Amino acid sequence: MDPTDPAAVLAGLIRCPSVTPRDGGALALLEALLAGQDFAVDRPVFSEAGTEPVENLFARLGEAGPHLVFAGHTDVVPPGDVADWSQDPFAAAIVGGEMIGRGAVDMKGGIAAFLAAVARHLRKHGAPRGRLSFLITGDEEGPAVNGTQKLLDWARARGERFDACLVGEPTNPDALGDMIKIGRRGSLSGEVRVAGVQGHVAYPHLADNPVRSAVQIAEALMATPLDGGTGVFQPSNLEITAIETGNASVNVIGARCSIFFNVRFNDLWTVDGLKAELAERVAAGAASAHLRPGREAAGYDLVWRERPSEAFSTGGGTGTKGAALTEALVAAITEKTGRRPQLSTSGGTSDARFIKDHCPVIEFGLVGKTMHMSNERVALSDLEGLTEIYEAFIARWFAANA
Incomplete structure (x- = not known):
């Protein structure tokens, strides 16, 4: 397989059915292609x-100097009902100038383009004056x-210490x-478990309907x-999901x-600050009497889901x-x-x-219109275009950091 051909690399990756968390042979393919370009490769299992x-x-390639790392993932979401696909989702069929397959856009296409860009750079210029790594x-x-x-x-x-990282996720909405995504909003999820007293709907005075309290709490949130x-x-935006x-x-x-x-929040908040704000809102909603006149504050537990993430942006002044x-x-x-x-922080x-x-x-x-959909696909012209952008970026970044 020619590592300078992003379409060939992508086809090989798509044909590895790496539905998360299965590898399906995708990392072995990358290891072979990178080792053939003198990268030292490790494959740790966690x-x-x-x-x-x-x-x-x-x-990794290189021993010293500025260190650029490309990050991405070879795992893909399940294809769903294969009958909804016009082609086998793991066949990498090309129809009308587009390659169809699970992961074509998210994000095996990005990996294939960067690998091809690196291979082209190495053939034209030799190893960069610094270090270049793949973190997959x-x-x-x-x-x-x-x-x-x-x-x-x-x-x-x-x-290992890195000076900069490019993640190859699909970021383009149309073309x-x-x-470019220069940051991401934070994410915080939670559950409010409202306690009530079970009873017959014809005798509500003998019960305490937790839905009334839940409506008040949801409104307060x-x-x-x-x-x-x-x-x-x-x-920042809070959505009641259920x-x-x-x-x-x-x-x-x-x-x-x-x-x-779930809340998707900006850099005006930290996870801890947002938790405090939402806890106050929940308490106020539980104490509200407009749907529960004459009742004490509702009993509840506020439970935070694991692995919240902080908002961040990459920028800073010149230099x-x-x-x-x-x-x-x-x-x-x-x-x-x-x-x-456009420099954006939108999305998930x-x-x-x-x-x-x-x-x-x-x-x-790449353009993300078909990610996670049936018939996920990428235009071969876009795949080549992304490879050319990545190749130009590699040269520019190492020149600026020489």
């Missing part, structure tokens, strides 16, 4: 109680427990060059905006009710590592597409939330 072991890959996990689409975070800690324990946004981030009682009977007042919610990273990528995109990309979370604690990180990849 696990912990209650989770399946996950294979990861760290490949098989646990991004899953619980993200045995992947990037552990791999970063593993690398640090072995003396290649539209958008959502009624007042958390903020108006910042120059980099859109306003209200459940477990009670299917129409003539019984249930004994309990749970409210589930900082973050600014230099962004400037090199913007220049490469403008050179190859004629577009000046990614493994960049772990990488930010080790070095400046930004994200740029």
Whole structure:
């Protein structure tokens, strides 16, 4: 397989059925391609109680100097009903100039493009004056427990230090060059477990309907905006995702009710500060009497879900590592597409939330319109275009950090 051909590399990766947390041979393929370009490759496996072991890959070239790392994941979401696909989701069929397959966009295409860009750079210019690494996990689409975070800690324990990171997630909404992600909103999830007293609906004075309290609490959580946004981030947003009682009977007042919610928040908040704010709102809602006149405050438990993430952005003033990273990528995109990309913090979370604690990180990849969909696909012209952008970016970043 020619490592300079991103379509060939992507086809090979798609044909590895790496549905999370299975590897399906994807990392072995990457290891062979990278080892053939003189990268030293490690494939650590991480696990912990209650989770399946996950294979990861760290490949490095060079011994000293500025260190650029490319991060991504080979695991993919399940294809769903194969009957909804026009082609086998793991066949990498090409139809009408597009390659169809699970992971084509999210994000085996990004990995294939960066690997091809590196191979082209090495053939034209030789090894860069510095260090170049691949940090690839098989646990991004899953619980993200045995992947990037552990791999970063593993690398640090072995003396690895990174100066900048590019994550190859699909970032463009419509066309290649539209958008770079320079940060991500934070994410915090919780559950309010409201206590009631079970009873007959015809005798409500003998019961205490937890749904009434839940409605008040939900209103208290959502009624007042958390903020108006910042120059980099859109306003923080709380969504109630479910209200459940477990009670299917129409003539019984249930004994309990749970409210589930998630907040995507900007850099005006920390996780701890947001928890305090939401705890106050829940308490106020539980004490409200407009649906429960004459009642004491409702009993409840506020339970926070594991693994919240803080908001972050990569930037800084002229001369900082973050600014230099962004400037090199913007220049490469403008050179190859004629577009000046929007610098955005929109969307969900990614493994960049772990990488930010080790070095400046930004994200740029393919157009994301078909990610996680049936018939996920990438235009071969976009795959080649991304490879050219990455190649120009590699040259610019090492030149700026020489």
